Amino acid sequence: MNQTFASLPTQIKPAVSKAVAARSRVAVICASWHTDVVYRARDSLAAELQAHAVPAGQIAHFNVPGAFEIPLLAKKLAQSGRFDAIIACALVVNGGIYRHEFVSAAVIDGLMRVQLDTDVPVFSAVLTPRDFHEHGDHIEFFSAHFVKKGVEVAQACLAALTQLDLVEDLSRAA
Numbered sequence: 001m002n003q004t005f006a007s008l009p010t011q012i013k014p015a016v017s018k019a020v021a022a023r024s025r026v027a028v029i030c031a032s033w034h035t036d037v038v039y040r041a042r043d044s045l046a047a048e049l050q051a052h053a054v055p056a057g058q059i060a061h062f063n064v065p066g067a068f069e070i071p072l073l074a075k076k077l078a079q080s081g082r083f084d085a086i087i088a089c090a091l092v093v094n095g096g097i098y099r100h101e102f103v104s105a106a107v108i109d110g111l112m113r114v115q116l117d118t119d120v121p122v123f124s125a126v127l128t129p130r131d132f133h134e135h136g137d138h139i140e141f142f143s144a145h146f147v148k149k150g151v152e153v154a155q156a157c158l159a160a161l162t163q164l165d166l167v168e169d170l171s172r173a174a
Contacts, residue, residue, distance in 0.1 A: 017161075042061065083120060088124050088126050
């Protein structure tokens with residue numbers, strides 16, 4: 001790159017670009033465990049993407065048996081060249097053994113590896129609450145929390161895609 005840091009704008013933090021959003025293709029992968037909660041993130045992130053000009057037809061939904069299976073599908077989707085970003089959603093719960101910590105760590109590590117290996121950004125709404133019990137209060141609380149996390153992950157996705165588009169523009173201008 002022929003530019004020096006001094007020639008770059010001092011602040012590169014664009015608002016979400018409607019033009020970038022309108023051409024973005026996003027894959028959403030959901031684990032099939034606790035879909036009553038997980039689909040709240042899926043639905044809220046899809047609504048948020050659409051509110052920012054991502055056409056509904058450019059949001060593809062996929063399901064896998066559990067969170068552990070998300071990284072492999074994310075890798076295959078990223079390698080397909082059909083998607084500009086991938087968002088993963090899951091609820092990994094403590095079932096009374098320590099396995100949930102290993103699963104969540106493996107999933108997050110796998111998702112990071114996918115994006116670094118493929119240059120396709122991968123976002124996570126894979127949440128591992130310390131204490132989750134399948135009763136009304138927790139389901140209600142975590143359902144609302146997943147709605148919020150869905151909005152946040154969609155906003156992060158659009159901001160990152162806008163930023164990456166800016167970086168590509170800077171690279172072409174060099």
